[in-house]
Structure formats: structure tokens, C-alpha cells
Amino acid sequence: xxxxxxxxxxxxxxxxxxxxxxxxxxxxxxxxxxxxxxxxxxxxxxxxxxxxxxxxxxxxxxxxxxxxxxxxxxxxxxxxxxxxxxxxxxxxxxxxxxxxxxxxxxxxxxxxxxxxxxxxxxxxxxxxxxxxxxxxxxxxxxxxxxxxxxxxxxxxxxxxxxxxxxxxxxxxxxxxxxxxxxxxxxxxxxxxxxxxxxxxxxxxxxxxxxxxxxxxxxxxxxxxxxxxxxxxxxxxxxxxxxxxxxxxxxxxxxxxxxxxxxxxxxxxxxxxxxxxxxxxxxxxxxxxxxxxxxxxxxxxxxxxxxxxxxxxxxxxxxxxxxxxxxxxxxxxxxxxxxxxxxxxxxxxxxxxxxxxxxxxxxxxxxxxxxxxxxxxxxxxx
Numbered sequence: 132x133x134x135x136x137x138x139x140x141x142x143x144x145x146x147x148x149x150x151x152x153x154x155x156x157x158x159x160x161x162x163x164x165x166x167x168x169x170x171x172x173x174x175x176x177x178x179x180x181x182x183x184x185x186x187x188x189x190x191x192x193x194x195x196x197x198x199x200x201x202x203x204x205x206x207x208x209x210x211x212x213x214x215x216x217x218x219x220x221x222x223x224x225x226x227x228x229x230x231x232x233x234x235x236x237x238x239x240x241x242x243x244x245x246x247x248x249x250x251x252x253x254x255x256x257x258x259x260x261x262x263x264x265x266x267x268x269x270x271x272x273x274x275x276x277x278x279x280x281x282x283x284x285x286x287x288x289x290x291x292x293x294x295x296x297x298x299x300x301x302x303x304x305x306x307x308x309x310x311x312x313x314x315x316x317x318x319x320x321x322x323x324x325x326x327x328x329x330x331x332x333x334x335x336x337x338x339x340x341x342x343x344x345x346x347x348x349x350x351x352x353x354x355x356x357x358x359x360x361x362x363x364x365x366x367x368x369x370x371x372x373x374x375x376x377x378x379x380x381x382x383x384x385x386x387x388x389x390x391x392x393x394x395x396x397x398x399x400x401x402x403x404x405x406x407x408x409x410x411x412x413x414x415x416x417x418x419x420x421x422x423x424x425x426x427x428x429x430x431x432x433x434x435x436x437x438x439x440x441x442x443x444x445x446x447x448x449x450x451x452x453x454x455x456x457x458x459x460x461x462x463x464x465x466x467x468x469x470x471x472x473x474x475x476x477x478x479x480x481x482x483x484x485x486x487x488x489x490x491x492x493x494x495x496x497x498x499x500x501x502x503x504x505x506x507x508x509x510x511x512x
Contacts, residue, residue, distance in 0.1 A: 152195035154248035157255070158186060158335075168193050170271030170331035175470050182444050184437070184467045188259060189266070189335030190252045194273060196245045197306055197330045204239040206232075210310070211325070219319040226312050233307040241303075249302065253295050253334065264336055265291045265409070268298055270305040271331040274323055286314065286330070290369065291337055291404065291411045298334060305332045338466055339404060342425045343368030343454035344378055346438040347473060348385070354475070356448060358391060359383045359435045363426050365416055366401025368454055368468070376400055379424050381431060388435050397421055430455060433465050441470040448473040 156162045156169060156177065164177035173191035180186045201207040213228045257263050270286030287308035289301040308314070309330045318325065344363035349356045364371045364378035371378045377396035384391055398421050405412045426434065434453055441449045452469040459466075 153193055154196045154199070154245055155190050155192055155252040157190045157252070158188060166273055167327075167329075168195065168331070170194065170273050170329070171471065172269060172271035172469060173331045173333050174271075176333060176335070178444070179441065179467055179470055182440075184440065185465060186467050187336040187338055188256060189333055190256060191271065192245075192249055192252070192302055192332040192334065194329035194331050196248065197332075199242050199245055200239070200306070203242045204235075206235055206239060209235065214315070214325060217315070217319065219316050222312070222316075225315055225319075229310050229312040229315055232310040236307040236310070237303050246299070249299060250295060253298055256334065256336070260336075263293065265293045265404075266298060267333070267335050267337050268292055268301040268305060269333040269335065270308055271333050272309055273327065273329045273331075274318070286311075288369075290367070291409070293409055302332045302334075306330050335468075338367075338454045338468065339457045340367045340454040341365070341457035341464075342430070343452075343468075344371045344434075346434050346451045346453060347448070348438050348442040348451075349448045349473060350382060351473075351475070357385050359385050359388075359438055361426070361431065361434055361438075362396075363424075363434075364396065364398045364401065365420060365425050366403050366414075367411060368452060370400060370402055370413075372452065379426065381424075381426070383431070383435050385435075385439065388432050390431075393424070395422060395424055398425065430465070437465060437467060441467070445470070445472065 152168065153162065156173070158173075158176050158180045160177070161181075162168075162177065164174040164181070166174045168174075169177060169191050173193075176186055176189065177191070201210070210232055213232055217225060217228060219225065256266070267288065267290050269288045272286055287301075287305050289304065292298055292301055309328065317323070318328075342363055342365060344361060345368070346359060346361045348359055350358040350360050352360075359382070361381045361383070362371055362378040363381070364376050370376045376398055378398060379393065379396045381393040382391045383389060398416055400413050401416050402411045403414050404410070437453065438449060438451045441451050449470050450473055451467060454466050454468055456464045456466055
């Protein structure tokens with residue numbers, strides 16, 4: 132059963148108090164996937180699951196949980212006071228404000244109802260598997276993944292977490308990442324109001340990725356919407372999205388799915404699970420695999436088709452994060468991890484004509500806040 136709080140405890144007072152806002156939402160529930168409740172990332176995951184896309188199972192800790200925490204702890208007023216009159220040119224003041232807010236978010240008591248809802252949702256997720264599986268914990272702010280703004284990489288993601296205590300700790304860290312100096316400065320400089328800002332958090336089964344990467348349903352170098360650009364590398368995809376490896380870069384015709392051009396990247400390293408240590412480790416890729424394209428023709432076409440499905444559903448160009456799960460049989464191993472609107476070219480009314488070849492990882496669609504933050508879960512992202 133999904134735990135709820137009265138909406139009046141988590142939403143503005145003008146909201147009908149007879150309604151209830153769920154504290155957690157399973158990706159495969161029939162909950163309406165609104166950004167206000169789920170944030171950009173979780174709303175997309177719920178939407179894609181409902182559309183029949185191959186999304187790994189998981190759940191969202193909703194903005195109602197975050198709002199209940201802020202209101203119950205008295206932090207909302209303190210955050211407002213700290214941010215009031217902040218000068219974006221005074222970096223030291225921004226850093227000080229950020230540090231104080233984040234320390235308070237990570238130390239104040241969480242309402243018992245929120246803690247109980249998180250534990251119940253986590254237990255229900257793990258009950259789907261024969262033994263406990265590692266999960267990813269990803270931030271999902273209400274002001275992210277929007278067509279008119281690029282918030283990619285501003286909030287935290289933590290990978291390969293095992294156990295409820297680790298998840299509970301990193302949910303707090305995701306909440307706190309809403310107030311990194313970078314995030315505060317971006318909102319100040321772009322006149323993005325804090326009033327309705329909130330944070331959901333995705334908890335999702337971790338994929339044992341054999342190959343992973345991103346697909347953009349246009350050429351990121353030219354804006355040509357008749358193309359699909361795919362970046363792929365060995366192992367977990369965060370090394371691709373963080374720009375720490377040079378992946379294979381393949382551009383396909385969007386209609387017939389033929390390869391227009393390709394560049395085989397060096398792919399010198401990969402993130403792989405270390406079963407003994409219960410973490411992800413970086414491993415050097417042997418020379419033979421570095422010089423080999425990591426996707427077969429069949430896999431390449433499958434990634435392109437999935438990206439086209441996401442674009443058709445959302446009716447705008449998409450960045451799609453995907454992975455091939457080593458634990459699943461061929462033909463059933465392609466999973467969608469995230470889909471978000473492309474923000475650079477998609478507002479233009481026409482596709483760009485053919486131009487210079489786009490470079491590998493030419494899209495900044497899935498930036499991360501840095502490997503230190505990403506792999507903190509591996510130490511415990």
C-alpha cells in the first residue's frame with residue numbers, strides 16, 4: 132500500500148486539503164506522471180514504463196516526501212532566508228549558503244511517515260527478486276529535464292547501493308544536491324524561482340551493463356533531425372556521459388536505420404561490478420575490445436528503434452540513456468534508463484542541413500556531477 136500525507140502538509144495551502152499526495156510511487160503504477168509530483172526524471176520513467184518501454188523496475192520518492200521533510204523540520208523558512216538577496220557574483224557567499232543548507236538537509240530528522248514509506252517501497256522493490264539487488268539512487272528535481280533549460284548534471288546520482296540504510300542516506304544526499312553552489316548559481320543567473328522548487332528521487336534496480344551509452348534522435352553537431360546519433364562504450368554508461376572515455380560514435384539515418392558514418396572510440400576503461408566488494412570498479416579495457424565496435428548491427432538497430440519510440444511518444448527530439456544488461460538474454464537485454472528532451476536544437480523549427488560531422492559525445496545530454504559524486508555510492512552514488 133502506498134503511504135500518503137495530506138496534500139496540505141506538502142503543497143501550498145491553496146491546494147484542496149482533502150486530496151492526498153503519495154510519498155512514493157512505483158514506476159509501474161497508474162499514478163499520473165506529473166513533474167510537480169515526480170520531478171523530470173521520475174515522471175519520464177513512469178511515462179516510459181506505462182508506454183511499454185523496457186525500463187528497469189524502481190520507484191520514486193515523491194516531492195511530497197521532500198516537502199514534508201522541509202516543512203516538518205522548519206528548513207523551508209531557513210533556506211528562503213539564506214537565499215534571499217544572494218548575489219550570483221559573490222561566489223564565496225553562494226558557497227557558504229550552499230554548505231549551510233546542505234548540512235542542515237543531511238542532518239535534520241526525517242518525518243516518520245516518510246521514512247516508513249521509503250522502507251516499504253524499498254522492501255516491495257526487493258521482493259521482486261530472489262535476493263537483494265543493488266540499486267541506483269538518482270535525483271529528480273521539478274526544474275530539470277525541461278525543453279527550455281538544461282539542468283543536466285546539477286543534482287546527484289549514486290550507483291550500486293546495497294541495503295536500505297545506504298539508500299536512505301543517499302536519498303538525503305540527493306535532496307541536498309538541489310542546493311549545490313552550481314545549482315543555486317544556475318537558478319539565480321537564469322531567474323528561475325525557488326518558490327515551487329522541489330525534489331523527487333528515483334530508486335531503481337541497477338543494471339549490470341555489458342555495453343551502455345546514449346542515443347540522441349538528431350545529429351548533435353548539426354541539429355539534423357533526420358539522423359540518430361549513438362555513443363556507446365563497454366560497461367556502465369556513466370563513463371560515457373561523464374566524458375571520461377571516448378566512445379564509439381555512430382550516426383544513422385532515422386528512416387532506414389543505415390549507418391551514415393561511424394568513429395570507433397578508444398574505450399580505454401569501463402566501470403564493472405566487483406561482486407566481492409559490492410561496488411563498481413574502473414577496469415582497463417584490453418586492446419582487442421578497444422578497437423572493436425561494442426554494438427553489433429542488431430544491437431545498434433535496436434537502440435535506434437528504442438530512441439525513435441521515445442521521440443514519437445514525447446513528440447520532440449530526445450536524449451536517451453540505455454544499457455545492455457549482461458544478466459539478460461540477447462534480444463531482451465536492451466533497457467531504457469532515462470529519456471529527456473534535447474535542449475540545444477529542438478526549439479528550432481527546421482532541421483539543420485548536413486554539416487560537419489558531430490564529434491563523439493557531442494551531446495551534453497547526460498552529464499554527471501563528476502565521478503567523485505557518482506562513485507560515492509560505490510564507496511558506501
